[in-house]
Amino acid sequence: MTAITTIENKPEKTRERGIDRVLKLLAYLNERGNPVRVAELPKALGAPRSTIYELVRVLTESGVLELSGDDNKVYFGKLIYLYGINYLRENDLVRRGSAEVDALSKLTGETSELCMLHRNRQAIVHSHSGSRPLRISSEVGGQIPLPWTASGRLLLAQMTSSEIEALLSPEDMILPNKKLVAVADFVADCIGARGSDIVASTGLISSFTQCLASPIRGLMGKFLPPFVWCCRWMFMATGWRS
Amino acid sequence: MTAITTIENKPEKTRERGIDRVLKLLAYLNERGNPVRVAELPKALGAPRSTIYELVRVLTESGVLELSGDDNKVYFGKLIYLYGINYLRENDLVRRGSAEVDALSKLTGETSELCMLHRNRQAIVHSHSGSRPLRISSEVGGQIPLPWTASGRLLLAQMTSSEIEALLSPEDMILPNKKLVAVADFVADCIGARGSDIVASTGLISSFTQCLASPIRGLMGKFLPPFVWCCRWMFMATGWRS
DNA sequence: TGGCGTTGTCTGGTATATCGGACAATGATC
DNA sequence: GATCATTGTCCGATATACCAGACAACGCCA
Numbered sequence: 001m002t003a004i005t006t007i008e009n010k011p012e013k014t015r016e017r018g019i020d021r022v023l024k025l026l027a028y029l030n031e032r033g034n035p036v037r038v039a040e041l042p043k044a045l046g047a048p049r050s051t052i053y054e055l056v057r058v059l060t061e062s063g064v065l066e067l068s069g070d071d072n073k074v075y076f077g078k079l080i081y082l083y084g085i086n087y088l089r090e091n092d093l094v095r096r097g098s099a100e101v102d103a104l105s106k107l108t109g110e111t112s113e114l115c116m117l118h119r120n121r122q123a124i125v126h127s128h129s130g131s132r133p134l135r136i137s138s139e140v141g142g143q144i145p146l147p148w149t150a151s152g153r154l155l156l157a158q159m160t161s162s163e164i165e166a167l168l169s170p171e172d173m174i175l176p177n178k179k180l181v182a183v184a185d186f187v188a189d190c191i192g193a194r195g196s197d198i199v200a201s202t203g204l205i206s207s208f209t210q211c212l213a214s215p216i217r218g219l220m221g222k223f224l225p226p227f228v229w230c231c232r233w234m235f236m237a238t239g240w241r242s
Numbered sequence: 243m244t245a246i247t248t249i250e251n252k253p254e255k256t257r258e259r260g261i262d263r264v265l266k267l268l269a270y271l272n273e274r275g276n277p278v279r280v281a282e283l284p285k286a287l288g289a290p291r292s293t294i295y296e297l298v299r300v301l302t303e304s305g306v307l308e309l310s311g312d313d314n315k316v317y318f319g320k321l322i323y324l325y326g327i328n329y330l331r332e333n334d335l336v337r338r339g340s341a342e343v344d345a346l347s348k349l350t351g352e353t354s355e356l357c358m359l360h361r362n363r364q365a366i367v368h369s370h371s372g373s374r375p376l377r378i379s380s381e382v383g384g385q386i387p388l389p390w391t392a393s394g395r396l397l398l399a400q401m402t403s404s405e406i407e408a409l410l411s412p413e414d415m416i417l418p419n420k421k422l423v424a425v426a427d428f429v430a431d432c433i434g435a436r437g438s439d440i441v442a443s444t445g446l447i448s449s450f451t452q453c454l455a456s457p458i459r460g461l462m463g464k465f466l467p468p469f470v471w472c473c474r475w476m477f478m479a480t481g482w483r484s
Numbered sequence: 485t486g487g488c489g490t491t492g493t494c495t496g497g498t499a500t501a502t503c504g505g506a507c508a509a510t511g512a513t514c
Numbered sequence: 515g516a517t518c519a520t521t522g523t524c525c526g527a528t529a530t531a532c533c534a535g536a537c538a539a540c541g542c543c544a
Contacts, residue, residue: 015499015532018261019297023304030325035332039491048533053492055261062265068332072491076329078358081336082365083272084326086383087318090277090310094323116320123324141328257502257529281521290503295522314521 021047022055026076027119029065033142035073097216098126101231105130110233111137115213117155120167122146136209145172147181150193150201151213151232157193164190176205263289264297268318269361271307275384277315339458340368343473347372352475353379357455359397362409364388378451387414389423392435392443393455393474399435406432418447 024045029036038056042049056074059065063079088095097114105112105128114126121143129137138144146152146167156164164187173181181204193199201211213232266287271278280298284291298316301307305321330337339356347354347370356368363385371379380386388394388409398406406429415423435441443453455474 015501017501018259018531019264019300019501021532022261022264023300023306026306026325030328033328033331048535049491050493050495050534051532054532058261058265064265064268075332076325078329078333078336079360080322081326081329081333082358082360082367082383083268083318084323084329085367086272086275087320087323087326089275089381089383090317091320091323094320116324118321118324125324125327139331141324141331257531259531260501261531263502290505291522292504292524293502296502 016047018051018055021045021051022059025052025055025059029075030141031143033139035068035075038067038072038074041074093216094125097231101126102128104128104231104233108233111135112231112233113138113151115151115155115230115232117146118143120146120169120172122149122152122155136205147173147186148175148204149213149232150199150211151230153186153189153193153201154196154199154213154215154230156190157196157199157215159190161187161191177207258289260293260297263287263293264301267294267297267301271317272383273385275381277310277317280309280314280316283316335458336367339473343368344370346370346473346475350475353377354473354475355380355393357393357397357472357474359388360385362388362411362414364391364394364397378447389415389428390417390446391455391474392441392453393472395428395431395435395443396438396441396455396457396472396474398432399438399441399457401432403429403433419449 025041028041028044036044038053041047041056042052045052056065060067060074060077063077065074065080066077067074094114101112101114108130109132110130112128112130113124115122116125117123122145124138124140124142124144127137127140129135144152146156156167159167165183168183168186173183173186175181197214199213203209204211211232213230215230267283270283270286278286280295283289283298284294287294298307302309302316302319305319307316307322308319309316336356343354343356350372351374352372354370354372355366357364358367359365364387366380366382366384366386369379369382371377386394388398398409401409407425410425410428415425415428417423439456441455443455445451446453453474455472457472
């Protein structure tokens with residue numbers, strides 16, 4: 001469910017600092033969402049082969065990345081997971097939000113998820129699948145195009161039209177059912193979601209699916225900077241019980 | 243529950259690559275387990291002030307780290323969390339292990355935790371608190387001295403005596419009740435745990451507490467390299483029901 | 485079996501990141 | 515108000531990381 005993008009391979013002869021390359025490498029792996037062959041990283045990241053092999057060596061030695069499989073694929077390692085759960089110790093939002101999502105899912109029997117805006121996608125931070133035999137859910141860590149869901153509209157509700165348009169890529173405007181979402185319509189939906197406590201969408205990901213999304217606000221009703229969080233429910237329309 | 247260590251500040255005039263400094267910085271924050279003032283990092287990491295301020299700037303800009311509070315403290319950012327949950331997509335062990343831990347906790351009513359060996363500590367990867375009014379648990383992400391628990395003994399069971407001794411620091415041999423664990427006794431416990439399916443300890447962290455630990459093995463009964471995983475139960479002795 | 489493309493490692497040159505130290509701003513103390 | 519210690523930024527020198535390109539090994543294909 002994730003789109004693959006390749007970083008522009010500008011043949012400009014500027015050296016790049018190793019740290020910057022590492023950050024891009026991690027972002028790329030996150031964007032891909034699965035292990036990637038080391039050999040394809042130089043081209044994907046627009047970096048020299050020797051540089052990439054050396055960075056991967058350093059990062060796998062430290063445990064930040066791990067090599068897997070027979071064809072020299074690389075992905076996030078357990079150290080990153082360990083560091084990541086440290087984040088929760090100082091950030092109640094994800095912990096409490098996850099607990100609320102679990103509770104909501106049990107209450108309604110439907111898939112509930114905690115999402116955040118990450119770059120130009122929505123990232124699934126926590127997910128609790130519904131209990132009904134037929135249900136839909138996203139994979140935790142996955143990144144979904146914003147135009148596909150009500151939560152996508154809600155996450156962009158506080159932005160200006162030009163800010164919203166800057167985040168959209170042509171391939172993300174195409175729904176899984178191949179239908180095209182008009183940019184103008186999507187922008188209007190986002191702006192229309194402004195100030196709403198709940199936003200709904202129907203039949204975007206597939207027929208009969210509905211998405212309800214609700215913003216997570218900070219104190220005094222303000223959105224948490226940078227306005228990235230929301231809670232959403234994904235369910236088959238036929239099974240909803242209020 | 244974490245011990246604070248400072249990286250040796252050797253005044254050797256060797257420059258250090260930025261990536262290496264970043265990895266040490268992340269490891270230090272993980273070890274500390276809470277936000278740290280940026281100003282104390284140079285000394286803690288044995289690095290020049292300008293270098294550290296620059297690295298922190300780059301990492302906070304990218305979202306890997308976040309600044310918090312009024313006194314310029316830094317800790318892991320949401321990007322690290324996001325990258326970390328990606329790890330789960332390709333690593334069933336943590337996901338299934340966490341589910342098992344949850345199930346075990348519900349079954350027994352006691353605190354259950356998934357742990358791994360990380361450097362010279364045991365790291366709490368997942369925890370599910372018991373349901374009884376009085377219960378003990380560790381904080382996810384926290385790192386606990388190995389001599390304090392049965393799981394510590396189990397995690398080191400496959401090592402040689404000298405390997406075990408190399409991992410022990412004097413301050414970790416002191417229990418929360420101020421009693422000193424003899425290195426020789428601890429090493430004997432570890433070696434004694436070899437091949438066991440379950441290891442128990444009583445009254446280490448506090449009187450009346452018991453810890454049961456069980457190894458997580460790979461196929462063919464082998465420990466998963468590098469033999470880092472186990473599941474443990476922490477409970478008050480008076481409440482145990484088999 | 486030979487040719488080809490890809491992968492992974494290695495090496496020396498040079499562009500620049502790292503560093504020490506200077507300096508200004510800030511807050512605490514006397 | 516002066517002094518002191520600490521913090522955070524800045525700058526030029528230089529140690530070295532980054533890079534292009536060479537090379538060996540490997541697998542695939544005709």
